[in-house]
C-alpha cells in the first residue's frame with residue numbers, strides 16, 4: 344500500500360509512472376456489457392434482486408460451466424455475490440467457529456487471512472515454494488492438518504504467483520480433504536486466464552467443494568463488484584440467510600450487465616484479451632529473465648509474475664521503493680503476500696500494453712546497470 348500511495352503521489356507530481364503493481368486488467372469492460380447496464384437503468388431495473396442473485400443469471404452461470412468447462416453445476420448451487428470478496432466472506436462466515444483454523448498458502452492473497460481473523464478464526468499459513476509451484480499439495484495439507492483445522496483455501500491460478508494446481512493434484516487434494524473431514528474452498532477468480540493448457544474447474548470433480556469466482560478479472564469488470572460462488576447443497580440455506588443479512592443482494596445493474604458478459608459477443612472479446620495477456624506474459628518473462636530476475640516457475644495463468652530478486656538485493660521492499668523513486672516503475676514487494684521468503688520476491692502485474700512493458704524493461708535495465 345505504501346508503494347501504491349507513493350506511485351500515485353509521483354504521478355500527481357507529473358511523473359510518468361508505469362503501473363505494474365495493479366491487480367486488475369487494463370481493458371475496459373466490453374461495450375456490449377456496458378450497454379446492457381445502460382438498458383437496465385433505462386428500463387428502471389433498479390430494485391433489489393433475491394439475495395442469491397437474479398435467477399436468470401444463476402442459470403446462465405450454470406450454462407457457462409456446462410458449455411465452457413464441461414462441468415455440471417446446478418443453478419441452485421450458484422450464489423451471486425458482491426465480488427469474489429463477498430463470496431469469500433459468505434463462505435468463511437458459514438464454516439468458521441471462533442478458534443478454528445484454515446490452511447492457506449504463503450505467499451497468497453492477503454485478504455484471506457484478514458477475513459479469517461475477522462471471524463475469530465485462525466489463518467494457518469503454510470510456506471510454499473517453487474518446488475510445489477507455490478501451491479499447497481495433498482502432502483502439505485496432510486502434514487499441516489491438526490485437530491483445530493476445518494478447511495483449506497486454495498487459489499488456482501494463484502495471486503501473486505500465477506501458478507496452477509494440476510488436475511491430478513486437485514483430485515488428490517479433494518480426496519485428502521474429504522478423508523480429513525474438512526471443507527475445501529477453491530478460489531478460481533483467475534479462471535479463464537490460463538494460457539498453456541485447457542482450463543478446468545474443481546467443480547468438474549466434486550460437488551462437495553466451495554468454488555469462488557468473479558466477473559472482476561477474466562470479464563474485466565472489477566468496478567462492477569460482482570462475483571459468485573458454488574456451494575454444496577448442505578450449505579445453501581445458511582449461505583442464503585447470511586447473504587440476506589450481510590449484503591441484502593448484489594448490485595442489480597451489475598447483474599444485468601453480467602448477463603451480457605456471458606453471451607457469445609462478449610466472450611469473443613474476452614478470448615482476444617486473454618491472447619493479448621499471453622503475449623504480454625511471454626514478452627515480460629523473457630525480458631525479465633534477460634535482466635537477471637529469476638522466474639523459477641513459468642506462470643500459467645492470471646496476470647502476475649512472481650520473480651526472485653535475490654541477485655539484486657536481500658530486501659525486496661527496499662528494492663521496490665528504490666525502483667519506484669529512481670525509475671517510476673511500480674511493482675509489489677513480496678511482503679504484501681505473506682512472510683515466507685517475502686524479502687526475496689516481487690510481483691509484476693502485466694496489466695499494461697507491450698509498449699509500456701518495453702519501457703519498464705528499459706528503465707529496469709538502466710536501474711540494474713545491465
Ligand SMILES: Cc1ncc(COP(=O)(O)O)c(C=O)c1O
Pocket residue numbers: 366425426427428429452498501502530532556557558559565569570
Ligand atoms: C485471489 C483473489 N481472490 C479474490 C479477489 C477479490 O476480487 P473481487 O472481489 O474483485 O472479485 C482477488 C482480487 O485481486 C484475488 O486476487
